[in-house]
Amino acid sequence: MNEPLYAGIELGGTKTICLIGSGVDSIRDQLQIPTTNPADTLGQLHTFLASQGELAGIGIGAFGPVNIDPASANYGCIESTPKPGWSHTSVVPFFRERFSCPINLDTDVNAAAIAEHQHGNGKGLRNFIYITVGTGIGGGALIEGAPVRGNSHPEMGHIALPRHMADETFLSACPYHQNCAEGLASGSALRKRWGMPLNEFPPEHPAWDMQASYLAEFFHSLTLLFSPQRIIVGGGVSSEQLLARVRTALYKKLNGYVDALKLEASLESYLCLPELAGNAGPLGSLMLAYPEYRRH
């Protein structure tokens, strides 16, 4: 008997990746396309999936806000989003009409957190947070093995941060919030403020310290609110070079408070890159297709 074949779709704000395999160690095909408009992106995914033979399940890790409540009539539909054309797009219903296998959807960051928990830097942890700093900023908290969900999923990138003193007049890159993490420290914000990506600046340029300061403020709040064992930082803006500066700024902001964390001894492991790098989201999306991660 053949092993069951799963599809994992990471529907990201910039690009979409689809993996086909029986597990994370046996990927047999993949597709990577830019996330353009819904008809084009979903259409290409349909063509690719239809060519794969019988699927035992489809897992989808989607950008948000997206309805993740399996009991809702709008389950698997994108909500109001600044991404042109995608507000109220029906993602799960699109695939349900075309495939008879079970379909399970969560956020892209929850999917990445699940992959890091099983196969990466979240192994053995009871409480950690996965953050992506890319075109946007998002995050998922994995507590006692399950992503935190409530009314919906977290939208971590939109919490307000105090302005950096050299950044008082910058117009936020977020259309909803003048002072949120995504508006001030995402890849979009960096490009809007400086005209080019962070990694093109020399190490002494002030862009580095401002970015480190904003992320340290963000991770300071996460540390105090969740008391996580680790914060894993993925996404195109994240790098060891940046995280080294963020650790220094975070240690300074903690200012000796919460000494139980003994963070001074372990900041390098406390704040780290995803072990699976850019594969965390796609592999986690594939895992969402496994029977044990289905929620309905």
Added chain:
Amino acid sequence: MNEPLYAGIELGGTKTICLIGSGVDSIRDQLQIPTTNPADTLGQLHTFLASQGELAGIGIGAFGPVNIDPASANYGCIESTPKPGWSHTSVVPFFRERFSCPINLDTDVNAAAIAEHQHGNGKGLRNFIYITVGTGIGGGALIEGAPVRGNSHPEMGHIALPRHMADETFLSACPYHQNCAEGLASGSALRKRWGMPLNEFPPEHPAWDMQASYLAEFFHSLTLLFSPQRIIVGGGVSSEQLLARVRTALYKKLNGYVDALKLEASLESYLCLPELAGNAGPLGSLMLAYPEYRRH
């Protein structure tokens, strides 16, 4: 056979309450004393408990930061705290030396959250947050029935908030952070800024709107990070009069984002007082003594 008799101690930053009973509906004795210095406060608790006959368990809900890890050699010890005389006080060891029954300790806000979950406004919820706004600010998140714990317990009151534009020169009431929620919006901060408690001001005084604005910013972050089904706000500064203003300010800050929350329809139940009022902490501390809440 007699029912087992439990003791619940809420060791608060300002006052300490001890309840004796077989359950939250059968309290047979209680003590309320100011929290002064450790020798005096713990001594009075010892005298009171020793007069009660055989105890089946002692539950303690303590102010933080406190070591809540049962596997640690410092379990039940207060950590570095601005509260004079209490840094490194051994609370659980003090009672262990004097009583042979099981002793279980958590934070005062986790205790209050447990009580509200079973007997108050948290009933039936999978994900809610209990916040106290009193002398200090603290919070606990109850996710899938258990308080969120990681490296230690959350210290929610110390996340940074953007300054209110009419409050740029105020010196924070927190010795650790110039811009944290506790430093800007606790009872201590209100007294330091205005010279008297909030409820003594007429409704048109700007203190009300500033306080509502700070708490709305705080709850905005909690909403985006945890996606809770409810935020319950206790403590001496909290009141329906204040929460009504906070709801208006929170709705404005959300700015149409996260529409799945449909908060406009349900803000009154989303942001509410504890049903158990000031009893949430003491009753939750008693519940910590029950066998089912013990963690060791």
